[in-house]
Amino acid sequence: MDTILQPVPQLLAGKKGLILGVANEWSLAWGIAQAAHAAGAKLTLTYPNEALQRRVLPMAAQLEADVMECDVQDDGHLAGLGTHFAKAGNQLDFVVHAVAFANKEELKGGITNTTREGFRTALEVSCYSFIGLTKALAGALNPGASLLTLTYEGSTKVVPNYNIMGVAKAALESATRYLAAELGPQGVRVNAISAGPINTLAARGIGGFGGMLKHHEATAPLRRLTTQEDVAGAALYLLSGLGSGTTGEVLMVDTGAHIIGPTPANVS
Numbered sequence: 445m446d447t448i449l450q451p452v453p454q455l456l457a458g459k460k461g462l463i464l465g466v467a468n469e470w471s472l473a474w475g476i477a478q479a480a481h482a483a484g485a486k487l488t489l490t491y492p493n494e495a496l497q498r499r500v501l502p503m504a505a506q507l508e509a510d511v512m513e514c515d516v517q518d519d520g521h522l523a524g525l526g527t528h529f530a531k532a533g534n535q536l537d538f539v540v541h542a543v544a545f546a547n548k549e550e551l552k553g554g555i556t557n558t559t560r561e562g563f564r565t566a567l568e569v570s571c572y573s574f575i576g577l578t579k580a581l582a583g584a585l586n587p588g589a590s591l592l593t594l595t596y597e598g599s600t601k602v603v604p605n606y607n608i609m610g611v612a613k614a615a616l617e618s619a620t621r622y623l624a625a626e627l628g629p630q631g632v633r634v635n636a637i638s639a640g641p642i643n644t645l646a647a648r649g650i651g652g653f654g655g656m657l658k659h660h661e662a663t664a665p666l667r668r669l670t671t672q673e674d675v676a677g678a679a680l681y682l683l684s685g686l687g688s689g690t691t692g693e694v695l696m697v698d699t700g701a702h703i704i705g706p707t708p709a710n711v712s
């Protein structure tokens with residue numbers, strides 16, 4: 445993370461942030477957490493269950509971060525976050541929502557593999573959770589607070605096997621705009637980063653993900669994969685005063701892949 449750490453050590457000095465979605469050291473949320481900590485923020489990380497608690501606790505200790513339980517499908521957990529951060533002195537300056545889930549068997553083949561229950565789960569965990577979290581934290585945000593979620597280009601273009609997650613990300617991006625419009629008058633900003641494919645636990649559940657990585661590396665304008673550092677750098681911009689005029693935005697952080705259109709096989 446050296447490239448992010450050096451230029452902006454005090455960008456988030458004195459700011460308090462809540463980050464959901466650290467599963468392991470490959471998580472996009474972990475890259476953002478490290479960069480935010482290095483920029484001076486005091487963090488709280490969440491874990492969704494006991495198995496992940498054991499993994500997140502030592503990682504949180506590295507950043508002197510607090511930890512709280514939050515399965516986003518549990519309204520009691522969301523309300524618990526709201527109550528905790530509404531207390532005087534606990535209010536938040538930024539929130540990172542890096543949570544998504546769809547059944548693995550629905551992330552291969554065609555979208556007609558999607559079951560009613562699979563649709564409900566994917567949309568609930570990957571989209572509703574951002575709305576529910578924002579609602580729960582509404583009374584716990586400092587003026588100028590910044591909310592951030594993570595999305596992927598499969599929301600607007602058809603990506604093989606991404607299926608129901610593409611539908612969920614389209615809903616999440618739309619929710620980002622509605623939340624930005626609703627919270628904007630209070631000075632709260634809401635944005636999304638659309639990251640290129642990165643080899644994480646969640647991403648490995650997508651059928652043919654290895655092929656997606658190879659294609660991205662070979663065809664993206666920068667001819668390389670997107671990194672945790674790329675995403676963390678963009679997150680620092682959106683979470684800090686540097687991004688003070690930006691809200692309702694889906695910021696592409698994908699080494700430029702989204703600008704490339706269909707290329708006929710006989711044109712180099």
Ligand code: NAP
Nearest residue numbers: 465467471472492515516543544594595641642644645646
């Ligand atoms: P990751 O490390 O696997 O993180 C996903 C996180 O979501 C995990 O911590 C996971 O916990 C959590 N989660 C799932 N269900 C949950 C629930 N009910 N309550 C609370 N947390 C829950 O993968 P990642 O790639 O960093 O994903 C973070 C975000 O980036 C996701 O929104 C993803 O769609 C987005 N994104 C990723 C890529 C990529 O290529 N990696 C590209 C663009 C966007 P469990 O491990 O317990 O399920």
